[in-house]
Every structure is written in structure tokens, then in C-alpha cells.
Amino acid sequence: VTDAATTGSGYGVLDDYKTLNTYSSNGTYYLYDVTKPMNGVIETFTARNGSSLPGYYSTDSNNSWTAYSQAADVDAHAYAGKVYDYYKNTHNRNSFDNNGATIRSTVHYGSNYNNAFWNGSQMVYGDGDGSTFTSLSGALDVVAHELTHAVTERTAGLQYQYQSGALNESFSDVFGYFLDPGDYLMGEDVYTPGISGDALRSLSNPSKYGQPEHMNNYVNTSSDNGGVHTNSGIPNKAAYNTISSIGKAKAEKIYYRALTVYLTPTSNFSYARAALLQSAADLYGSGSSTYNSVKAAWDAVGVY
């Protein structure tokens, strides 16, 4: 019996070819990635369209993951690995707990399930209904969004309600951008497969998808945990303002430092402004142009 790390290949949700870190045991191949440092494991399961988690290991007989039914598995696995690499290489963070925690994903959750989530232990992705969404693991920014919820949970712990919840949401969208910097859109690769150019959210123009982009338009509601997916438009716009003026490289350092050093479970928008300014001061100096750009970014959305 020879168990071994192997390299497979297959096609993702957008029919894009990619190689995969897999594992072979007793002639079966698994989406089980043991290539990360300090024994960090990335593993992918399928719920077989049920709702039991984690479900079943995604397997293949010949390490060629080419079936349409495997595309969601392929992307969940490949993109989880990309997000792991981003946090390790850019922020020296070893998995979401910074201690090599296993990153587990389950795809094919539910029936025509038009959503995805981090359930406190793992990532979960629906297949979509083919109209509103295609398989949600097919978008790198969505995978980064979900895994960033895990990072936030282990660091700032931003409570998932009202302003702290909207910040929680915003940090997930912002790190979704850092992983997928080709556009300021969220979920565009899997949202409405029959319509091009649209998205779930826009960081540059939140109002295009019904989100406020100024504190004057903050939505007071109890639905969606106090509008966490709506009011995230305000910090998202501030993030866009910041990134477009200081660039991605500096912005991601400032955002990561704020998330891991200064933010707390009950931080509101004003506190987030202060945390990001302090992070900019720590990293680039309090009188720096970078600091002043962060200040201007939040002034522009009416958060002081």
C-alpha cells in the first residue's frame, strides 16, 4: 500500500484547466493537499446535494478531474489553496488560525442552493440554480470572502450584526479583492451566468447593487443581522478610495494590521477608521501621504 501526495489536473467551473494538489491511497485519488508548510492540510468534500456536513471526500479514479460534476470540487480545492498561499506569502499567516488549521470545503451543498457560507468550521458552497448563480466555488473572490470570515473570527472577532457585522462583511469583500484584483466586483464570475458584466456587489460603486456608499445613507434595519450585506457598502467604498489612491500593496498591509492588531468584536465604522489610520501610521508614518489618503478615504464616506 503506497499513500502519496500526487499532482492531478482538471477543469473548473468556468471550464478552465488547472493542476491540483491531490493524494492517492489504495488506488483512489482525493482532493487532499498536503503540500503546505507545517503540515497544513486543505481538503475538499462533496455533500452530494444533501445538507449533511462535511459529506464525502471528493474522489477520482485516475487523478484527472474532468467531469462537469467535479468542476465545483476542483475550484473549491484550487482556490482554497490560493487563499492559503496569499495569507502565508503576503501576511505570513499559516491558515486562518495562524497555526496550520485544516482548511475544509464542501461543495454541492443542498439543491440549487444560491449561496455559500463559513459555518464556523468549514466553507460550504451551493451549486446555484444555474440562473442566479452557478457553482459558487467557481469565484476566487467568493472563496477568499468565506475564508476571510474564518480569519476575522480568529482575530478581530467582529460580531456579525449592525456596524461590526458590516465591517466583518467588508473585510471579507476587501480580501476578496486582494485575491482577485482584476476588478472591484464581488462574485462576478459566478453571478448570473447568463448575464455578463454584472456582479453581486461593487466596491467602487456600491450603489450600483443597492448598497449605500455614504454614512448619510446607512440603512437602519434588523433584517440580515442589521443589514450586514447592505451597509458593508460604506466601508467597501472607503476601501476602494484607499486602494485606488495608495495601491494594493500598501492597502493590504494596512487592512491586515487593522484586522489582526486593532479591531475588536464591537468595533463600529468610526473605530475602523481609527484602526486603519493607526495601522497606516504604524507602517508608513502619521504624516505620510499614505496616512492622509486613508483619512481622505473615510472622510469621503462621511465616517469620522
Ligand SMILES: O=C(O)[C@H](CCc1ccccc1)CC1(C(=O)N[C@@H](Cc2c[nH]c3ccccc23)C(=O)O)CCCC1
Ligand atoms: O459569506 C457571506 O457573507 C454570505 C453568507 C450567507 C449565509 C449566511 C448564513 C447561512 C447561509 C448563508 C455568502 C455570500 C453573500 O454575500 N451572500 C449574500 C448575497 C446573496 C447570495 N445569494 C443570495 C440569495 C438570496 C439573497 C441574497 C443572496 C447574502 O447571503 O445576503 C458571500 C459571497 C457570495 C455569497
Ligand SMILES: [Ca+2]
Ligand atoms: Ca472580483
Ligand SMILES: [Zn+2]
Ligand atoms: Zn460574508
